[in-house]
Amino acid sequence: xxxxxxxxxxxxxxxxxxxxxxxxxxxxxxxxxxxxxxxxxxxxxxxxxxxxxxxxxxxxxxxxxxxxxxxxxxxxxxxxxxxxxxxxxxxxxxxxxxxxxxxxxxxxxxxxxxxxxxxxxxxxxxxxxxxxxxxxxxxx
Amino acid sequence: xxxxxxxxxxxxxxxxxxxxxxxxxxxxxxxxxxxxxxxxxxxxxxxxxxxxxxxxxxxxxxxxxxxxxxxxxxxxxxxxxxxxxxxxxxxxxxxxxxxxxxxxxxxxxxxxxxxxxxxxxxxxxxxxxxxxxxxxxxxxxxxxxxxxxxxxxxxxxxxxxxxxxxxxxxxxxxxxxxxxxxxxxxxxxxxxxxxxxxxxxxxxxxxxxxxxxxxxxxxxxxxxxxxxxxxxxxxxxxxxxxxxxxxxxxxxxxxxxxxxxxxxxxxxxxxxxxxxxxxxxxxxxxxxxxxxxxxxxxxxxxxxxxxxxxxxxxxxxxxxxxxxxxxxxxxxxxxxxxxxxxxxxxxxxxxxxxxxxxxxxxxxxxxxxxxxxxxxxxxxxxxxxxxxxxxxxxxxxx
Numbered sequence: 253x254x255x256x257x258x259x260x261x262x263x264x265x266x267x268x269x270x271x272x273x274x275x276x277x278x279x280x281x282x283x284x285x286x287x288x289x290x291x292x293x294x295x296x297x298x299x300x301x302x303x304x305x306x307x308x309x310x311x312x313x314x315x316x317x318x319x320x321x322x323x324x325x326x327x328x329x330x331x332x333x334x335x336x337x338x339x340x341x342x343x344x345x346x347x348x349x350x351x352x353x354x355x356x357x358x359x360x361x362x363x364x365x366x367x368x369x370x371x372x373x374x375x376x377x378x379x380x381x382x383x384x385x386x387x388x389x390x391x392x
Numbered sequence: 393x394x395x396x397x398x399x400x401x402x403x404x405x406x407x408x409x410x411x412x413x414x415x416x417x418x419x420x421x422x423x424x425x426x427x428x429x430x431x432x433x434x435x436x437x438x439x440x441x442x443x444x445x446x447x448x449x450x451x452x453x454x455x456x457x458x459x460x461x462x463x464x465x466x467x468x469x470x471x472x473x474x475x476x477x478x479x480x481x482x483x484x485x486x487x488x489x490x491x492x493x494x495x496x497x498x499x500x501x502x503x504x505x506x507x508x509x510x511x512x513x514x515x516x517x518x519x520x521x522x523x524x525x526x527x528x529x530x531x532x533x534x535x536x537x538x539x540x541x542x543x544x545x546x547x548x549x550x551x552x553x554x555x556x557x558x559x560x561x562x563x564x565x566x567x568x569x570x571x572x573x574x575x576x577x578x579x580x581x582x583x584x585x586x587x588x589x590x591x592x593x594x595x596x597x598x599x600x601x602x603x604x605x606x607x608x609x610x611x612x613x614x615x616x617x618x619x620x621x622x623x624x625x626x627x628x629x630x631x632x633x634x635x636x637x638x639x640x641x642x643x644x645x646x647x648x649x650x651x652x653x654x655x656x657x658x659x660x661x662x663x664x665x666x667x668x669x670x671x672x673x674x675x676x677x678x679x680x681x682x683x684x685x686x687x688x689x690x691x692x693x694x695x696x697x698x699x700x701x702x703x704x705x706x707x708x709x710x711x712x713x714x715x716x717x718x719x720x721x722x723x724x725x726x727x728x729x730x731x732x733x734x735x736x737x738x739x740x741x742x743x744x745x746x747x748x749x750x751x752x753x754x755x756x757x758x759x760x761x762x763x764x765x766x767x768x769x770x771x772x773x774x775x776x777x778x779x780x781x782x783x784x785x786x787x788x789x790x
Binding site for chain 1: 406432434435438443444448450451452670671674675678697698699700701706708710745746747748749750752753774775776777787788789790
């Protein structure tokens with residue numbers, strides 16, 4: 253399975269990836285309804301560190317501590333992609349406490365959320381990759 | 393290869409999945425005292441509260457045992473281990489031979505000596521059946537007054553779980569504050585006031601007199617003790633828990649142990665002790681399983697981490713609260729860090745817990761944080777800059 257990689261030398265810190273990600277995972281069909289004047293819940297975060305910036309999202313680890321720590325058995329790795337069964341998740345956030353990259357977050361509605369490569373949200377392929385204006389986020 | 397696992401909870405699942413990483417063929421027999429499919433114990437409060445159900449409480453899918461080639465003996469206890477003959481005796485006299493054995497028998501509720509307990513009758517709150525019994529009792533008791541002994545994690549989750557069904561809930565504890573295992577006094581006060589705002593009453597710093605207390609249902613939630621008898625009787629080294637090394641091996645050849653029944657040395661806490669939390673049970677079970685199947689795994693980084701919520705308020709904690717305290721409190725949210733010699737030792741986050749896992753990793757790996765200022769650490773804007781450039785590049789390229 254392909255993964256998302258970031259190339260920090262190309263990141264413009266525009267945060268467009270955060271907006272398209274939050275929109276893709278919002279359940280709304282209209283971008284304004286999803287994002288305007290609302291707290292947004294992107295599953296990718298642009299981090300700034302001095303002169304450089306880079307977007308961080310789930311690394312789909314080989315030894316995933318979120319999967320091993322989940323108290324509900326709601327997180328599993330399926331075909332290389334770590335996915336959360338949000339119906340099974342009880343929102344304790346042990347996964348948030350366990351991910352060493354800060355890539356799992358509390359989603360709206362009380363369940364945990366993380367990047368699932370836009371497989372499970374009706375989009376099909378990662379929006380952050382598609383809309384990054386400088387191709388700093390790639391899928392390979 | 394013939395694997396036998398005593399127990400059928402999280403450590404046992406870790407064991408099964410660990411074995412199957414290295415050995416797809418060997419026979420696995422699971423001896424389960426409870427009759428159920430493997431379920432998540434911490435979810436019994438969500439079940440009682442109506443936030444999960446008997447299907448979703450299952451920790452692994454219905455076909456889990458089948459997929460992993462496990463034979464499960466349900467509703468029967470293992471009572472004896474003969475380490476010379478390499479066999480386990482069950483309570484019906486049946487004996488089960490093993491090449492490699494995993495003891496994952498968990499813990500049982502600790503029942504304090506309080507006069508009147510037997511007379512009034514009491515519930516415990518550890519198993520699925522415990523939760524179903526409380527549910528039934530409360531449904532048959534109109535305007536139920538519930539008295540919970542123990543203001544720890546189990547007692548307070550029990551209180552939250554029965555909140556909608558009971559008329560009155562009182563939590564009593566000898567200690568002067570709630571949740572002493574995960575919170576400092578100040579944070580405990582914040583959570584206590586939050587619970588009181590939902591009508592839960594507290595009787596702290598006091599021994600409860602059952603003859604004077606007013607209640608219809610009594611729940612004893614005063615902690616757990618590791619199940620060690622079967623190991624002790626077999627001559628294994630046992631402290632408070634069954635002693636295991638980093639490979640999850642006991643003092644006896646071919647016998648491993650994992651989860652709440654064990655104690656081990658942790659390089660993080662630099663202590664030998666029990667870390668009875670679910671992630672630890674899985675990790676130890678998996679480590680044991682890999683080693684039982686001839687692989688090579690070590691787990692010596694157990695440390696306390698805990699994520700729990702009450703009525704929508706979330707508490708995420710890790711490590712120990714030693715050293716200098718840095719804190720930021722605002723409108724019910726808490727961020728506290730405990731630092732010593734430029735390293736993070738522990739934290740308490742309430743409601744504001746962004747990127748908490750990075751902080752857990754910093755405690756576990758004992759990173760030198762001298763290059764980062766405390767305000768930034770407190771803010772949650774920490775991100776991967778907590779790591780060295782080299783480490784960060786590795787993370788982003790993995």
